Amino acid sequence: MSDQVSNDTAAVSRFIDNFQSAVDFQEPVEITAETELASLAEWDSLAALGVIVMFDMEYGKSISGNDLKGCKTIADLFALLG
Amino acid sequence: MGLSTLRNVGYRGLATCVPKTVVSNLDCPPQMRQERERLIRNVGIHTRRLCLPWQCFSDLAFIAAEKLLHELKWQREEIDALIVVTQSPDYLIPATAIILQDRLKLSQATIAFDVNLGCSGYPFALHLLGSMISAGTVRKGLVLVGDKCATQLDPLFSDAGTATALEGDADAPPIYFDLNSDGSGYKAIMLPIGGHREPPAAHHFLPVKDEHGINRTPYDLQLDGAAVLSFSTQRVPPAVMRLLDYAKTDSDAIDYFLFHQANRMINETIRKKLRLPEEKVPMTLHDFGNTSGASIPVTMTARIAEALRSGRKRLLLAGFGIGLSWGECVIDIENAVFPDLIEA
Numbered sequence: 001m002s003d004q005v006s007n008d009t010a011a012v013s014r015f016i017d018n019f020q021s022a023v024d025f026q027e028p029v030e031i032t033a034e035t036e037l038a039s040l041a042e043w044d045s046l047a048a049l050g051v052i053v054m055f056d057m058e059y060g061k062s063i064s065g066n067d068l069k070g071c072k073t074i075a076d077l078f079a080l081l082g
Numbered sequence: 083m084g085l086s087t088l089r090n091v092g093y094r095g096l097a098t099c100v101p102k103t104v105v106s107n108l109d110c111p112p113q114m115r116q117e118r119e120r121l122i123r124n125v126g127i128h129t130r131r132l133c134l135p136w137q138c139f140s141d142l143a144f145i146a147a148e149k150l151l152h153e154l155k156w157q158r159e160e161i162d163a164l165i166v167v168t169q170s171p172d173y174l175i176p177a178t179a180i181i182l183q184d185r186l187k188l189s190q191a192t193i194a195f196d197v198n199l200g201c202s203g204y205p206f207a208l209h210l211l212g213s214m215i216s217a218g219t220v221r222k223g224l225v226l227v228g229d230k231c232a233t234q235l236d237p238l239f240s241d242a243g244t245a246t247a248l249e250g251d252a253d254a255p256p257i258y259f260d261l262n263s264d265g266s267g268y269k270a271i272m273l274p275i276g277g278h279r280e281p282p283a284a285h286h287f288l289p290v291k292d293e294h295g296i297n298r299t300p301y302d303l304q305l306d307g308a309a310v311l312s313f314s315t316q317r318v319p320p321a322v323m324r325l326l327d328y329a330k331t332d333s334d335a336i337d338y339f340l341f342h343q344a345n346r347m348i349n350e351t352i353r354k355k356l357r358l359p360e361e362k363v364p365m366t367l368h369d370f371g372n373t374s375g376a377s378i379p380v381t382m383t384a385r386i387a388e389a390l391r392s393g394r395k396r397l398l399l400a401g402f403g404i405g406l407s408w409g410e411c412v413i414d415i416e417n418a419v420f421p422d423l424i425e426a
């Protein structure tokens with residue numbers, strides 16, 4: 001069970017790294033699973049494109065703009081991986 | 083229709099004309115500068131070409147056609163067909179191609195008409211004129227592809243006009259096509275106002291300020307970036323693989339892959355999915371932006387003209403976008419003329 005938790009933690013952490021690189025933040029930003037997307041200055045249509053590409057290329061998962069609109073936090077985004 | 087082969091069609095040459103006015107995406111209101119720097123990094127477009135206010139797409143295409151006819155030493159009366167593929171005609175009606183028949187001093191026996199296609203247009207243009215030539219009803223023809231779609235502030239679009247010459251040739255290698263349409267996605271890129279569904283009305287001209295304080299009206303192009311990105315990166319790579327298979331060739335045998343210049347994120351995703359080396363995938367996004375249907379010929383002229391002049395090359399051309407519409411072709415080009423880029 002604890003192995004599962006640490007695997008999930010590692011996966012979330014890797015997901016956050018991928019997210020940071022996909023959004024291309026101007027300044028370094030501290031991001032956790034609880035971070036609200038709306039609180040990030042760079043979370044805009046360009047960032048959404050980067051995240052769709054990231055899902056596709058890093059995880060082999062196709063998501064749409066509407067999938068993203070339903071997400072409030074980083075954890076919601078992570079949950080799209082299914 | 084999807085996959086098809088055209089025989090007896092020779093690709094004789096291509097000329098490309100862009101406006102001489104260069105605008106940088108950093109020429110923007112100061113409050114947009116940071117966002118623009120990020121956009122240049124991600125979308126990959128730095129400078130664009132912008133028509134002067136009195137310049138139309140057809141003016142660029144006219145210059146390109148004149149240059150091409152001169153280089154080919156074709157006589158005007160030899161041209162049987164003139165097809166214009168654009169979404170920026172001179173007038174809503176009549177067709178720009180018919181006006182250009184007279185302006186180019188072509189015979190009145192010329193078949194001339196317009197086709198409404200944008201970013202996907204070039205492979206469709208080659209197929210359309212090529213089909214008429216392959217059927218034997220047209221011997222020599224020109225197809226003019228491009229758009230006037232740039233504005234000072236929009237960071238994506240750039241203007242260009244191109245002219246391509248095809249000729250009947252029993253010894254020409256076959257051209258392989260894959261052409262597709264999906265009208266269920268028509269809202270992804272559209273100009274909703276001004277046609278018959280929603281005719282122009284006074285209230286459409288009232289500007290509304292967007293989040294940057296820039297005035298927008300319903301006459302501005304509407305583009306759902308996420309939908310276009312998903313469409314392009316999901317549909318194009320498998321379509322390219324299917325066409326390579328149909329043409330009994332593979333990516334090693336293709337000298338250059340020319341993709342519609344849409345957006346660096348889209349183009350890089352397509353390239354990586356197809357595992358293509360960068361040197362086989364010429365790009366003009368950085369300097370010429372998204373020139374709509376002209377982007378494949380713009381890239382041929384601006385990046386690989388020298389290689390195309392130097393001997394037989396096998397190309398894969400792939401257009402995709404507004405419609406939604408996507409089409410690719412595998413074409414062998416040899417002994418064709420490729421004049422240097424014209425600026426007007």
